[in-house]
Amino acid sequence: MDSFYRANNMDWQAIGLSVRLSISTTLILLALGLPLAYWLTFSKRRWKFLIEAVVALPLVLPPTVLGFYVLLAIGPRSPIGALYARLTGGMLPFSFQGLLLASVLYSLPFTVQPVAAAFAAVDPRLLEASWCLGVSRAATFRRVLAPLALPGIATGAILSFAHTMGEFGVVLMVGGNIAGVTRTVSISIYDQVQALNYTAAAWTSLFLLGFSFTVLVFTYSLQRRIWSIWPGRHGL
Amino acid sequence: MASELSCHCRRRLPSGFEVDADLRIPFDQSPVTILFGPSGSGKTTLLRMIAGLDRPDAGAISFLGRDWFDSARAIHLPPQQRRAAFLFQDYALFPHLTVAANIAFAARPGKARELLKAFGLADLARRKPHAISGGQQQRVALARALAADPALLLLDEPLSALDAPTRARMRYELRRMLLDAGVPAIVVTHDRMEAVALGDWMAVIVDGRIRQTGPIQDVFRHPADALVAGSVGVENVLPAGIVAREDGLLTIQVGASRWQCVDSGGLPSGEGPVFACIRAEDVTLTRELPQSSSARNRIPGIVRSVILEGPLARVELDCGFPMVAVITAQSAGELQLRAGDSLSAIVKATSVHLTG
Known part of the structure; x- marks a missing residue:
């Protein structure tokens, strides 16, 4: 009964919301990040490094700064906010959709960088051989590049998922603290501590710690296993 | 087309x-x-x-x-x-x-x-x-x-x-x-x-x-x-001058010696600098004394080195200009070639190809 009480003390609604946010973010990032990583890897444009720097910004920028700019960008008086209001009648700040947008930007490098590194490790002649056999660029991406870069793609997806699960600063700036809408796990822990409810905070923190550790253990073991079924590529 | x-x-x-x-x-x-x-x-x-x-x-x-x-x-x-x-x-x-x-x-x-x-x-x-x-x-x-x-x-x-x-x-x-x-x-x-x-x-x-x-x-x-001769593996590309032409036969000057070769046409008329191209396997070696032979060019030289390459031997000569011959390892053995030996290189008139 005691453990049941403790478990009930955890903010399951916040955990559920965080999982939903992380899954959505990861799916959107896979759709956006793979083409972006492809472009970053294979484009010969001189100004490519500028885009690389922009993609990497969330790695070094304080989440509050990123959150602040996102908040300005999606506010009702901004073009993006106005367009969204016209299309849906709703508002982006302090909504799940606004939070999702911020999360996607915030986790972008966590998808793009491992995927781009995996793309760069694939022998470009394999792609060229496929093109010369009459296979389109899109089909070559799907049939040659993506399977060979699978470990990198898996790493990118898992890291983005885990990173979004633990997000705090950006959520606070863009999403606020609305139960069931924008109150994620980390916000919930902060609330519990503010309310001096240390037991609940401890259990929620332990959950997040255990989750993060499990995800990382899974990622690294998966990587090793995928590498080992891809023969002859161990050194890359 | x-x-x-x-x-x-x-x-x-x-x-x-x-x-x-x-x-x-x-x-x-x-x-x-x-x-x-x-x-x-x-x-x-x-x-x-x-x-x-x-x-x-x-x-x-x-x-x-x-x-x-x-x-x-x-x-x-x-x-x-x-x-x-x-x-x-x-x-x-x-x-x-x-x-x-x-x-x-x-x-x-x-x-x-x-x-x-x-x-x-x-x-x-x-x-x-x-x-x-x-x-x-x-x-x-x-x-x-x-x-x-x-x-x-x-x-x-x-x-x-x-x-x-x-x-x-x-x-x-x-x-x-x-x-x-x-x-x-x-x-x-x-x-x-x-x-x-x-x-x-x-x-x-x-x-x-x-x-x-x-x-x-x-x-x-x-x-x-x-340039083509050098890259397709014609080992001997020697600067030469045309001395005379008669009856489809050319006389050229290579270093100190005069050679005869076949006029295959395609060369600018008159006298002037050309290149004599000879493949190394078309050069034979002999220790025999010189005797005249119209179809053969006999060039005295000194052996610089002999390198065995499987069944073949690559012989580098100094004839006043460097010259390479590739002969069978067997004939290299029969000739008992050693660096410093004097002998003659023989090149048939038909084996000399002239380019501009």
């Missing part, structure tokens, strides 16, 4: 090296064309431009009357629309796919299975590329290319990744497979043996420019200039 590749295009590489090739290949006369040149001569770059993998800075490429590239009209077909299958030096087989899946990669149904059998790969169908030998990998690469019904095959140094015994065997096997396929092929190589064994017709590229084209034996026997 119909069955030909026409390519005159220019591309400057980041290193500053420029390929500026003007080439016309009549495939009806030459099912297998050799693109021959020393390393760094621009062979691979030219092949990549033909495939559509690299874009020329300027020029035009057309195949069977269809424009593949034309800088003036902004035409640049992607590789997919050219259907010029490219065989890379190390084959570029897809490592995550089995042999069967590699061959079926761009094949229409049925064709892959047919080729798998025809190339003797049926037993290896389920293996991954890393688990088969180099020679087998090459067959898979060729089968994969042919399965896609290519209009043209481009092979970049197809035998260079193989060990020596396999390479010697594969030369003839590859030639047979290319002829059986009935698809015109361009093979890049810098190996003379490979060129002779594989091809019908050849283009020599040196320093990014096509220097000579023609049937292979013609090019080897009659290099157009000293």
